[in-house]
Amino acid sequence: MASYNSRQFLLRLSRQIHKCQRRLYTNNNAVPHVAIIGSGPAGFYTAQQLLKGHSSIKVDIYEKLPVPFGLVRFGVAPDHPEVKNVINTFTQTAENERCSFMGNITIGKDITVADLQKAYTAVVLSYGADADRTLGIPGEDLPNVISARALVGWYNGLPHDKNLNVDLSCKTAVILGHGNVALDVARILLTPISILAKTDISQHSLDVLSKSNIKKVYVVGRRGPLQVAFTIKELREMIHLPECKTIIHKDDVAHLQPLIEKLPRPRRRLTDLLYKTGCTPSEKDLKLWASAKRQWELQFLKSPTKIVPTDDKKIKSVSFTKNTLQGDDIVNQKAISTEHTEEIECGLVLRSIGYKSVPIDNTIPFDAKRGIIPNENGRVTGVSGLYCSGWVGLGPVGVILSTMTDGFNTGKLILKDIESGLIRHVPKSGKEKILPVLNEKGVKVVNFMDWKQIDKTETQKGETVGKPREKITSIEEMIHATKT
Known part of the structure; x- marks a missing residue:
């Protein structure tokens, strides 16, 4: 009985302490x-x-x-x-x-x-x-091997990326990765400049993109179409991108048809779009692609092993090892290297393998x-x-x-x-x-009132050139705008 009373006492004491703590925090002085x-x-x-x-x-x-x-x-x-x-x-x-x-x-x-x-x-x-995850392969330090994160910061006006050296004089780019960021940067590289000019893209990047010679973008991943990390919205935008042809090889996606109905809904819809685009594209898409000036291509089951330089230390190509998939869970299979290799010639490499x-x-x-x-x-x-x-x-x-x-x-x-x-x-x-x-x-x-002044300055600058805003890309200019 004494033991029981002691427990009851401790329980009541604990409750009283808890109430006191709550009162402390509801007190205006605390x-x-x-x-x-x-x-x-x-x-x-x-x-x-x-x-x-x-x-x-x-x-x-x-x-x-x-x-x-x-x-x-x-x-x-x-x-x-x-x-x-x-x-x-x-x-x-x-x-x-x-x-x-x-x-x-x-x-x-x-x-x-x-x-x-x-x-x-x-x-x-x-x-x-x-920060970026790196590939850890030879040639990664060559000029024009750029992280997708840095490129995103460059065209979005991030101050420490505004001076990124991006050379778009080549005709072909390779993007390594199958996530949404990979498709984002591919889309920006291939979107007609007349469309980009009406967005809040930074002016310095718009100037460079307007002189771009890029006509082909490869988007390469180490696993297969069932393991891509991009979403259906991003893929659909790429398929319907004006003046651009989508290439998804039939041999890469034909085997997906009997698997589609067994997949979870988001993956099922995405996989169905991959399959139809590669095997049975619509008349509308075929008509769009027939007049395309640029193109992008999805590549699967390839891991980069080396970025090959030219004699003058520029990018010549990317060397890949071909992979096979292993594992019972088809959506989460692992990529295993084989002895087969391949090269893709290009002049720009964008690394999009994660942050x-x-x-x-x-x-x-x-x-x-x-x-x-x-x-x-x-x-x-x-x-x-x-x-x-x-x-x-x-x-x-x-x-x-x-x-x-x-x-x-x-x-x-x-x-x-x-x-x-x-x-x-x-x-x-x-x-x-x-x-x-x-x-x-x-x-x-x-403070936030200062930000509103920066915001006002940016939107006013944007109005003069037909954009929603013209971002200030210098920290010093941002500070100065708070005083105007």
Whole structure:
């Protein structure tokens, strides 16, 4: 009986402590402050969930660049304006009186994660995946061997990619990879300049693309048509691209017909389109292709082994080993090299085999092999009050919708940890503790009103040339625009 009473006492005590902790956080003098590093989709969706789920929480979003929205601004293709509509939702979040955008701040240089941890109840790492995965083959360092990520940054006006040296004087390009980014860059290389000129593509890239000699683009993957990572929307756009012919060899897809109905729906629809395009193209497509000035070709079951140079150290060709597939799960089969080889002559090689994150502060746990911050459902492993959302924790997978889900889940997790007392309660002052440090260092902090001025300047410049906006590609000019 004594033992039972003791347990009852401890249970009541635990409940009283929990109630006290909850009262602490609902007290106006104990408002939780959360710092989010990164203003892309992962950061904004996490902020949105935090603000929605707690009536007094304050959220500060830190961004390295003076402009917000990350991958939506610098990763979404310029001819996909509808995808960028999510910026309207992010703007509503940033305009919440309990949310602050703080741009032009480099974490790890201007301020450290440790500094933020002292000033905030919780810190969320949402800075994405900015580095490239490499091939590790001879010739990869030749001029005009370029990462697709860098090319995307180049035509989207990312400041540190604006001076990328892209030579489009050759007639043939090879893109290595079968993801959406691979098809994005192929489409930009092959889209008529009259169409691109009406988008928000950066002017410096438009000038180069207008003089392009590219007439053929190979999109090459190491596995087969059942393992491609691009989506049906991206493939359909390529098939219907004006003035461009699609080549999908019948021998590569004819065997798919009896398998199609057995596949999960998204994969089934994609595979059906691959099959029909290669085996039974429509009259409409045949008519479009008959007058095409350019073409693109899907190639399967090839892994690059070497980028062959010319005598003057330019690109001559790409050497491939042909692969075969092994494994019982037909959608997840592995590519196995054979002794057969092939070469494709070209003058431009774009590497599109994935991104990875990098550590921004040496105090953050980091898995260099996987290129992510080790975490358990968003809680950074071994560090109380430190969280992550988006690609920096998941790896570079999925689209904006999957990033939204992860951002929401991380936000809910933080709120749960605050409510339960898992995050130890110590009153924090948030940005009020950080701003004096940045001011002392002479860092110009760009707020959301400043961004609106940059936005206004860009849209006004765009109107003069018939574009939705003309992006400012210099950080100095962005800062200057905040003062006009």
